[in-house]
Amino acid sequence: MLLRGINHAVLKVRSLDASDQFYREVLGMERVGERGRMWFYTAGAHHHDLALVEVGAGATVPGPRHTGLFHLCFDVADANALRELHTRMKQASVRVSEGVDHGIMRSFYTQDPDGNMIEFGFDVPQSEWKHEQPYASDRAFEI
Numbered sequence: 119m120l121l122r123g124i125n126h127a128v129l130k131v132r133s134l135d136a137s138d139q140f141y142r143e144v145l146g147m148e149r150v151g152e153r154g155r156m157w158f159y160t161a162g163a164h165h166h167d168l169a170l171v172e173v174g175a176g177a178t179v180p181g182p183r184h185t186g187l188f189h190l191c192f193d194v195a196d197a198n199a200l201r202e203l204h205t206r207m208k209q210a211s212v213r214v215s216e217g218v219d220h221g222i223m224r225s226f227y228t229q230d231p232d233g234n235m236i237e238f239g240f241d242v243p244q245s246e247w248k249h250e251q252p253y254a255s256d257r258a259f260e261i
Contacts, residue, residue, distance in 0.1 A: 127190055128156075128169040129234055132177050136231040137170050144210045145192075145203075161192065179233040189235035191225065196240055197261075200224065203238055204261045217261040221247050224259055 131137040134157055141147045141159055150166055151158040158166035180186050194200050200217075204226055207214050215227040225239025 125164055126167050126169060128171060129187070129190070129230075129232070130173045130177065131170045131230075131232045132173065132175050133231070134170060134172045140212075140230050141168065141170070144207060144212060167192075177232075187234065189227070189237050191237040191239055194238050194240050197224065200226070200238060200240055201261050217259040219257040219259040221255070221257075226261060 129137075134155060138149065138157065142149055147159040147161050147168065149157055150160050155172040157170050159168045159170070161167045194203060204214055204217075207228060212228055218225050218227070220239075222244075223239045223241045225237050227235060227237050230236055
């Protein structure tokens, strides 16, 4: 296989300052660079894992029937890291979902300041997959 995975994502945001507070202060990502109204962040895996480009306060979020990004998922180390991040976000008054067991991974969801759906999760070993068809359904789980 020529591809190894996703290297980074670029999101359009209304305000770099508001998004910076979420991605850097709440999530703990490190801002590693700037190019005009584009800021770059790393979670440690790449030169940058995420870039944000400011498009202005008048920007609108595409509706559910538009093409484009559905959600972005950040990988966390394990159940303890997921629990810690969930707690940290609740303490920062960020609305978060309950836990979701996808069979192949466990996660939770939130929205960033621009309404982008963000998932945080960890893969479970294939030997622990709970579904005969691992992509077929989701179950709630306690974080």
